[in-house]
Amino acid sequence: MxxxxxxxxxxxxxxxxxxxxxxxxxxxxxxxxxxxxxxFNRSTAASPCRRLRRLWFNTRxxxxxxxxxxxxxxxxxxxxxxxLRTEVARRxxxxxxxILEPVMYMAVFYAVFGLGLRQGGADYVPFLLTGMxxxxxxxxxxxxxxxxxxxNTSLIQQIFVPKYVFGLIQILTNTFKFLLVLLLxxxxxVITGRRPSLEWFSLLPVLLVQxxxxxxxxxxxxAVIPFMHDLKMLVDNAxxxxxxxxxxxxxxxxxxxxxxxxFRLNPMVPLIEAHRAVLLHNAWPHWxxxxxxxxxSLPMLAGALLxxxxxxxxxxxxxx
Amino acid sequence: xxxxxxxxxxxxxxxxxxxxxxxxxxxxxxxxxQRTGVLRYQKFWGLEDVSFEIRAGETLGIIGANGAGKSTxxxxxxxxxxxxxxxxxxxxxxxxxxxxxxxGFRPELSGRNNAIISGLLLGLKLKEITGLLDKIxxxxxxxxxxDQPAGTYSTGMRARLGFAVAIHADRDLLLIDxxxxxxxxxxxxxxxxxMREKIxxxxxxxxxSHSMEAIRxxxxxxxxxxxxxxxGSGDANQVIExxxxxxxxxxxxxxxxxxxxxxxxxxxxxx
Numbered sequence: 288m289x290x291x292x293x294x295x296x297x298x299x300x301x302x303x304x305x306x307x308x309x310x311x312x313x314x315x316x317x318x319x320x321x322x323x324x325x326x327f328n329r330s331t332a333a334s335p336c337r338r339l340r341r342l343w344f345n346t347r348x349x350x351x352x353x354x355x356x357x358x359x360x361x362x363x364x365x366x367x368x369x370x371l372r373t374e375v376a377r378r379x380x381x382x383x384x385x386i387l388e389p390v391m392y393m394a395v396f397y398a399v400f401g402l403g404l405r406q407g408g409a410d411y412v413p414f415l416l417t418g419m420x421x422x423x424x425x426x427x428x429x430x431x432x433x434x435x436x437x438x439n440t441s442l443i444q445q446i447f448v449p450k451y452v453f454g455l456i457q458i459l460t461n462t463f464k465f466l467l468v469l470l471l472x473x474x475x476x477v478i479t480g481r482r483p484s485l486e487w488f489s490l491l492p493v494l495l496v497q498x499x500x501x502x503x504x505x506x507x508x509x510a511v512i513p514f515m516h517d518l519k520m521l522v523d524n525a526x527x528x529x530x531x532x533x534x535x536x537x538x539x540x541x542x543x544x545x546x547x548x549x550f551r552l553n554p555m556v557p558l559i560e561a562h563r564a565v566l567l568h569n570a571w572p573h574w575x576x577x578x579x580x581x582x583x584s585l586p587m588l589a590g591a592l593l594x595x596x597x598x599x600x601x602x603x604x605x606x607x
Numbered sequence: 608x609x610x611x612x613x614x615x616x617x618x619x620x621x622x623x624x625x626x627x628x629x630x631x632x633x634x635x636x637x638x639x640x641q642r643t644g645v646l647r648y649q650k651f652w653g654l655e656d657v658s659f660e661i662r663a664g665e666t667l668g669i670i671g672a673n674g675a676g677k678s679t680x681x682x683x684x685x686x687x688x689x690x691x692x693x694x695x696x697x698x699x700x701x702x703x704x705x706x707x708x709x710x711g712f713r714p715e716l717s718g719r720n721n722a723i724i725s726g727l728l729l730g731l732k733l734k735e736i737t738g739l740l741d742k743i744x745x746x747x748x749x750x751x752x753x754d755q756p757a758g759t760y761s762t763g764m765r766a767r768l769g770f771a772v773a774i775h776a777d778r779d780l781l782l783i784d785x786x787x788x789x790x791x792x793x794x795x796x797x798x799x800x801x802m803r804e805k806i807x808x809x810x811x812x813x814x815x816s817h818s819m820e821a822i823r824x825x826x827x828x829x830x831x832x833x834x835x836x837x838x839g840s841g842d843a844n845q846v847i848e849x850x851x852x853x854x855x856x857x858x859x860x861x862x863x864x865x866x867x868x869x870x871x872x873x874x875x876x877x878x
Binding site: 372443 | 687710732
């Protein structure tokens, strides 16, 4: 037995020569398992400079992460499936709650704003419902995605899973439930006398844009919150403020001047307007406004993915 | 005597088989952030300076006192975290995973579903894991319970399910943290048997345990970690002896210290 000094230079020289310069320059972490000629991958000291280099200069990282994503697709989909199954198994009424819960939620707001404050006219119920359904999808998804890393602490500390997986599972689970409610809403609208037209198909791009916004904001918040748990308090209240400032309970068009401009910075405003234009007025959505939402979302999404990738292996140390 | 001869022959075999290095750990340190107040943090090096290497097919034991950094080291080897200094060199396309029982466990779902979740988390494809389900059911001895909600299982049954999945997910490097005492006597024997098969086969295993018995029996080589530093490495018996000696010495010191304090206190009281 050799009682060694703390630093054992175990065969370092051999490794140096065995590793091509190109691979060494890439400073590849354990995720980069593709250096064709290199015999070894190395996870080096995670200095910020080195990790940034790893992010920007190794284009194959992106290709690899694309393949990564495919590999984890099954995990995401099965995660969504088990989430839904769990909810059904846990409750006495099973999946009836996927419909009952939003109906009750919306009934509360109808009672307050429709009956109590006597907002709107005859058409207030469909007006409110359309806005609430779209909002609830956004709110539920972002809330849960922002908490997703913290909610899986023990898992994250034992097994390596890309952290976006957790946020995506939450978002997709919520999206599934939203689609059920949306079907219900469409049925309600048809029964109360709206007629489907060609324009209703444009709901699809509207939904896609909203999905993009949800994923971007959800993942971004999920990536940042493990660093500052305080932010969670902020997010809860910011979402509530946003709900009242998204034109769900009143028409955003009734505002004017500077207030209106400020108001319209909120990406949920054009989205909810688009929902209403399509479903209530059989009109095309305002494409320019949807473009604005995409423009807001993309930088957030890029930021979220970069953050998640950069700190991928730091999160297990941050949370406990 | 017999056991010693066995070990000697195993060591000989190891030497002649020429094992290639699959993981090299060079002067690795891990730093945690500790909150000390509002907006104040303090660095804490959970692992300071550890170096060793893992060769293909061997079973490496890690021993050390509580808080020495053994679990932190396992997390590094599972690639859950990265070192903050030093470096780890991996053989290409190597997979490693912690034998983590019941992560992502859903008590509402059946054992079958839970096995699939664990398998996917360990990096298997859905097809692979569904192909393994029968084997997993047989190994875990759950029988009809396999399709019952896992929440109705006893603790031992859960552990058996977790162990069955982990042992069937074929990783190049298996990391085990003190879980040899899974389930009842018969299952413990069986799991040790499975472990030994892994060890005899091409699998590389890193084992963290406080049970010197287990380490002595299963490991070819042992690393001794003290306060975040690798202090010794080598043949299992020798390192364990050195470690036990150090522990005995430390305990002796503690007792002496206590006596001295007592004596001083007694003296003060007499005055």
